[in-house]
Amino acid sequence: MRRSAADARGWSTRPKPIFGRRSIAMLLLVTLVGGLFVSVAPQPAAASDPLAEAYAKQAALNASIAKSKAQIVSLTTSQGALSLRISSTQASLAQVVSNVSAVKAQIVGMVVDVAKAQASVDALNATIAGLDQQLADVQAEEQAKGQQLAARKAILAGRIRTAYDTDRTSLLETVLSSSDFTDVISEVGYQLDFAGQDKALAEQIVADQKVLTVIHQTVVSTRDQTSQLQTLATGQKAVVDRQLKDLAAANVQLLKLEARTRQLLQAQQAAYAKLAANKAQLKANLAAAAKAQKQIEALIRKLVLAQLQQGGIPSQYSGSLLWPMPGIVTQEFGCTGFWAEPPLGSCDHFHKGIDIANQMDTPIRAAGAGKVLFAGPSPFDTAWIVVIAHSTHLVSWYGHIDNSPGPAVKVGQYVYAGQVIAYEGMTGNTTGPHLHWAVQVDDTWVNPRLFL
Numbered sequence: 001m002r003r004s005a006a007d008a009r010g011w012s013t014r015p016k017p018i019f020g021r022r023s024i025a026m027l028l029l030v031t032l033v034g035g036l037f038v039s040v041a042p043q044p045a046a047a048s049d050p051l052a053e054a055y056a057k058q059a060a061l062n063a064s065i066a067k068s069k070a071q072i073v074s075l076t077t078s079q080g081a082l083s084l085r086i087s088s089t090q091a092s093l094a095q096v097v098s099n100v101s102a103v104k105a106q107i108v109g110m111v112v113d114v115a116k117a118q119a120s121v122d123a124l125n126a127t128i129a130g131l132d133q134q135l136a137d138v139q140a141e142e143q144a145k146g147q148q149l150a151a152r153k154a155i156l157a158g159r160i161r162t163a164y165d166t167d168r169t170s171l172l173e174t175v176l177s178s179s180d181f182t183d184v185i186s187e188v189g190y191q192l193d194f195a196g197q198d199k200a201l202a203e204q205i206v207a208d209q210k211v212l213t214v215i216h217q218t219v220v221s222t223r224d225q226t227s228q229l230q231t232l233a234t235g236q237k238a239v240v241d242r243q244l245k246d247l248a249a250a251n252v253q254l255l256k257l258e259a260r261t262r263q264l265l266q267a268q269q270a271a272y273a274k275l276a277a278n279k280a281q282l283k284a285n286l287a288a289a290a291k292a293q294k295q296i297e298a299l300i301r302k303l304v305l306a307q308l309q310q311g312g313i314p315s316q317y318s319g320s321l322l323w324p325m326p327g328i329v330t331q332e333f334g335c336t337g338f339w340a341e342p343p344l345g346s347c348d349h350f351h352k353g354i355d356i357a358n359q360m361d362t363p364i365r366a367a368g369a370g371k372v373l374f375a376g377p378s379p380f381d382t383a384w385i386v387v388i389a390h391s392t393h394l395v396s397w398y399g400h401i402d403n404s405p406g407p408a409v410k411v412g413q414y415v416y417a418g419q420v421i422a423y424e425g426m427t428g429n430t431t432g433p434h435l436h437w438a439v440q441v442d443d444t445w446v447n448p449r450l451f452l
Contacts, residue, residue, distance in 0.1 A: 051207065054214040061134060061218060065225045068127050072232045075120050079239050082113050086246050093253045096356060098329040100254070100261050107250055114243045121240055124233045128226060135222045142215045149208045156201045261328050264357045264432060268330065271431030272338075289429050290342035292380035293352075300387050300395065301443060303373045308392045313371050317391035321367040321451040322417055324398060325424065325435050327358030333438075333447040344445075352445040353397065353438030360402070360433045362424040366415045367396050367437070367448075375407040375421075383428025386421050396448075399436035401425050 089106055097103055307313045331338065333354050335347035344350035370390035377384045386398040386407050401407065402425025409421045426433040439448045 050211045051214065054211050054218070057138065058214060058218040058221075061131070061138075061222050064127070064131060064134075065222070065229065068124060068131075068229050069232075071120065071124060071127075072229070072236065075117060075124070075236055078113075079117055079236065079243070082110060082117065083239070083243060086110055086243060086250065090246065090250050090253075093250060093257060095326045096323045096329060097257060097327075098332070100258055100328070104254055104258075107247060107254060110243075111247055114240060114247060117236075117240050117243070121233060121237050124229075124236070128229050128233060131222065131226045131229070135219065135226060138215060138219050138222065142212065142219055145208065145212045145215060149205065149212055152201060152205050152208065156198065156205060159198055159201075257328065264328065264330060264434075268431045285429060286342055289381065292378065292383075293342065295380040296378050296385070297443075299379070300373060300440075303387075304389055304392065304395060307371065307373070307389055313389045314391045315393070317368065317370075317394045319368065319417075321390075321396065321439070321448065322365070323356075323452065324367045324396075324437050325356050325358060325362055325364045327356040327362065327424075327435070329354060330357045330434060331355040333445075333449070353399070353436050354448050355434050355436055357432065357434040358424055360424060360426075363420045364398055364401060364422045364424060364435055366417055366419045366421050367439075367451075368417045370396075370415060372409050372411055372413045372415060372421070375409055375411055377403065378428070381428055383430075384422075384425065388415065388421070393442050394451075395440045397436070397438040397440070398422060399438070400428050400430050400434060403427050 085106070089103065089110070092103060331351055331354070333351060336349050336351045338349055338351070341349040341351050344352070364386075366388055368388075368390045370388040372386065373389050373395070374385060374387040383399055384401045384403045384406065386401060386409065388396050388398075390396065398421065401422035405423070407422045409415055409419075415421060424433055424435050430436075437448055439446050439451060
């Protein structure tokens with residue numbers, strides 16, 4: 001059998017494409033490189049698209065993180081208010097307590113609020129744990145997607161390299177040298193199919209790269225945000241722990257206060273019972289106390305007028321008054337059922353001030369700046385008192401002070417608010433150690449609380 005001239009020259013009779021594999025490979029390489037540098041547009045594709053799923057997962061995690069941050073802001077605000085309430089209660093326990101039962105109710109309410117804050121912190125930690133798990137899932141997805149992308153790149157690189165290194169005759173030469181047009185059609189179809197497969201693979205790599213970029217952004221953002229949330233949650237937990245500690249200390253202080261209140265009330269009740277046993281003596285004591293009170297009031301009125309003429313005190317008092325002594329309020333200002341108090345106006349028994357009980361010799365301080373009008377024993381009964389004029393219209397009284405060592409100030413002395421002026425005692429007609437604090441405005445007895 002005779003060989004053709006082409007066979008004699010060692011040429012292959014299989015047709016070659018116009019563009020060899022090297023040309024196709026270079027074309028694919030340009031397509032691949034160009035596709036890999038396309039920027040990732042922040043627009044999700046169709047719902048079934050992996051890119052859309054990556055964007056959806058990113059949005060869901062961001063929404064969960066935003067919700068957790070809002071919870072922390074709300075918790076921080078409520079805990080700040082609760083801390084102020086706890087501090088206020090602690091200060092109240094250390095100063096003047098009007099109603100022990102009310103303070104106890106406040107503490108119980110704050111314990112409930114702290115428990116709610118603890119539950120919120122626990123829920124926040126659970127949310128953060130869930131975010132950590134989702135982060136781990138996204139990181140695993142990122143790793144798998146990266147491996148898949150690397151594998152596809154390796155396949156495409158191998159195919160491009162093979163196509164580039166293979167040297168074949170052009171498609172034109174194949175057409176010219178072929179004796180059967182069927183061979184030409186077969187070869188061209190083979191080359192076009194091969195290029196189409198490589199192009200599809202390159203496009204898939206570009207799409208995978210976009211998805212991987214979104215997944216990586218989600219990993220980085222979620223990791224940072226979760227770390228911040230964990231720090232904030234730890235801080236809130238520290239606040240809750242401190243509040244629990246402060247409330248426990250306040251509760252201990254309250255228990256001591258309750259015990260002290262019971263002792264004071266028991267002592268007062270015993271003294272009341274003793275007085276009530278002799279009604280005739282009680283009546284006489286009440287009349288004597290009322291008379292002595294009128295006499296000392298008249299004396300103080302003269303002293304105020306004298307100061308007004310001398311100009312030794314201001315005409316007006318600017319500011320408020322302070323509690324003169326820490327302790328427990330055992331009797332408020334106004335009408336009372338305590339029959340040892342004299343009548344006033346329409347009240348059968350009227351208390352002209354506020355009684356504050358504490359340990360004997362507790363320091364008593366000036367409720368406001370002013371000039372001492374009187375300091376020492378009353379000339380009309382056995383009570384020791386200090387009276388301070390804050391202005392020509394405002395005067396404060398401090399009764400039943402201790403006579404040993406006596407007042408810490410002298411008549412005519414100017415004092416500043418908070419200055420120690422005497423010590424708690426039980427001089428005069430009293431059932432136990434306490435301070436009787438009273439305030440007069442233009443000779444009228446008023447509730448001291450109006451000036452606090």
